[in-house]
Each structure stands twice: as structure tokens, then as C-alpha cells.
Amino acid sequence: LLRRDSVHGQFQGTIIVDEENDTLIAxxxxxxxxxxxxxxxxxxxxYGIDDAILIDNTGRxxxxxxxxxxxxxxxxxxxLTAPGKGDVPNIVHGVNHESIKPDERIISCASCTT
Structure with a gap:
């Protein structure tokens, strides 16, 4: 996705993969x-994690x-990187991302291919 994103174009930043520490540096x-x-x-x-955004891409x-x-x-x-169910808001950046409520703690990116 970083190389050929059809909506956002090619990622212009730097990416380093640190496999030893299970870390991606963007x-x-x-x-x-x-x-x-x-x-x-x-x-x-x-892990020293505080006030983080967790990305669930399991679909479980x-x-x-x-x-x-x-x-x-x-x-x-x-x-969530898949379509949410029930009352989980499905958000597509550039379409309805402005509808995210500040106190919403769980959202879906609507699709793993969007």
C-alpha cells in the first residue's frame, strides 16, 4: 500500500523495518x-505504550x-481495518472522516482495501 495507493498516491516518506524489535519506523x-x-x-x-491508537487487522x-x-x-x-459491524462507525478518509466524534474510541476504516 505504501508504494501504490490508488487514492493517496505513493508514500513520500521514509520507511525502515526493524524485524528484531518488531517495529516499523515511518x-x-x-x-x-x-x-x-x-x-x-x-x-x-x-511496552512503554500510553495513550496509543491500536490497529486491529485480524478481522477476528x-x-x-x-x-x-x-x-x-x-x-x-x-x-479496525475491515468493515465494522453493529454500531462501529465505518469511516473513509476524504469521504466521511469529519463525522468522527472526538469521544469515539472505536472506528472502522470501512474496508481493508479502501
């Missing part, structure tokens, strides 16, 4: 990858109840 910003089957077992603060949970499992200490918001 324009100097470290993005940590945590692999886990059960969000209830992750202590995000142990697509409703508010399932995605809420990620809202643990250290996590402020959850973004």
Missing part, C-alpha cells in the same frame, strides 16, 4: 507490532464488544 515514528491471540493478556504499559473481532477488549491501560483508541 518518518522517524516507531510503530510497534505486538502479536497476541488474546488482547486481555497484553500489558501495553509494559468486528463489533464493539469484541474490539473493546483492546481498550486496556495504554490504549486510547482502536481502529
Amino acid at each position: 518518518n522517524g515514528n516507531a510503530i510497534r507490532f505486538i502479536h497476541c491471540d488474546d488482547p486481555a493478556t497484553v500489558d501495553y504499559t509494559a 473481532w468486528r463489533d464493539r464488544a469484541g474490539l473493546s477488549q483492546h481498550l486496556r491501560p495504554g490504549i486510547a483508541k482502536v481502529v
